[in-house]
Amino acid sequence: MSISVSHYGTLADGTAIERYTLRAGVLELDCITYGGIVTAMRVPNRQGVNANVVLGLPSLEDYVARSPYFGGLIGRYGNRIGGARFVLDGAAFALAANDGPNSLHGGRAGFDKRVWTATPEPAAEEACLVLARRSPDGEEGYPGTLELRVTYRLRAPADFIIDYEATTDRPTVLNLTSHGYFNLAGEGAGTIEDHELMIRAGAYLPTDAKLIPRGPPQAVAGTPFDFTRPKRIGAALRASHPDLLAGRGYDHNFVLDAAPRGAERLAARLQDPLSGRSMEVLTTEPGLQFYSGNFLDGTLVGPSGAAYRQGDGLCLETQHFPDSPNRPDFPSTELRPGQRFISSTTYRFGLT
Incomplete structure (x- = not known):
């Protein structure tokens, strides 16, 4: 196990951004202090x-100017809040x-557009990096000062x-997630x-035309959303289902x-x-947002x-449900003084 650090770039205001490289087992991960962005994850085939x-x-300039959330830490609220408003305690x-x-x-x-403080943390049999920041009261309209700690x-x-x-x-309200875009065949x-x-x-x-949930959960059986057994992603991707x-x-x-x-369990595989790479996603969260890269349009060029x-x-984003602050029937995303938000997700790589 090891962690190394190098200079990655400098923001327009002069803030230096560092890149940390974590190594353990067969994995090697690069992340930066801007947005906690995972810029690379190297895995054997x-x-x-x-x-x-x-x-x-x-x-760094590309991440600042045009990133569609590639690899970033997402908050305060991952996913969408309908009408860009919510009511809390009246x-x-x-x-x-x-x-x-x-x-x-x-x-x-x-x-994902904020600078985080990074601190390597000694850990047995792990490469461990703690990212921390304070989100002030009123940031992006959200109430309360948050003390945040995310550990990679x-x-x-x-x-x-x-x-x-x-x-x-x-x-x-709080809904944290990571927005990694995966391609197990390799980037590019x-x-x-x-x-x-x-x-x-x-x-x-199910969602409306603006991708806000339009009703209660619906069974996946008999729809293109049935992934209860392994299925090729492209099998029903172009079906004429309204969602x-x-x-x-x-x-x-x-x-x-x-x-x-609070128990972590298997959410997706x-x-x-072709490469034989596999990835399991285990989480304590109640939901998983599956996004198939629909808005990538050829205007972004990767490091390859x-x-x-x-x-x-x-993307396989572990999280609470979209628009939960406006949906009392969904699992609550409220966080109150004296409570501690705790969540964990594991991406487990392997071979088939």
Whole structure:
């Protein structure tokens, strides 16, 4: 296990951004203090050849100017809040409308666009990096000062673990996640349509035209959203189902099968038949947002020099449900003084 640090770039205001490289087992991860962004994750294929399996951009300037959340820590609220507003304890809070009429991923300057303090932490049999920041009261319209701590851990032989912790001094809402775009064939390798995906969820949330949940969870059985058994992602991607049409593909929250409160359990399994790489996602969260890279349009070029087109990467974002602050029937995302937000997700790589 090891951790090394190097200079990555400098923001316009003169802030230096560092890159940390974590190594443990067969994994090697690069992340930067801007947004906690995971810029690379190197994983071997069945021949033992390493490749970066996350999409990214060539420079800090690119991440600042044009990143579609590649690899970033997302908050205060991952996913969408309808109408860019919510009511908490009788008080209304207005948020930035940065996705049509809705607020997406924390607003115009969410946690993925903030600088985090990074501290390597000694740990037995792990490479461990703690990212921390204070989110002040009123940031992007959200109430309460948050104290945040996110820990990246690489554990041999092939686990990437993200632990989230937060406290607040005022009632607020919170939904943290990581927005990695994965392609197990390798960054720049082309479409993920031939990847096979299993999601342990018997229901999903149908959405309106703006991708806000429009009703209660619906059963996946008999729909293109049934991934209860491994299925090629492209098998039903172009079906004329109204929810697929609204999202230009998959961009939906899956309601994970019930598990004991606070227990981490298997949420999804992804595999690439050609490289043999596989990835399991385990989480304590109740939902999983599966996004099939629908809005990649060829205008972004990755570090390999390849242009990213629709479907060249996918996201499996562990989280609470979209628009929960406006949906009392959904699991609550409220956080109050004296409480501690705790969540954990593991990305477990392997071979098939």
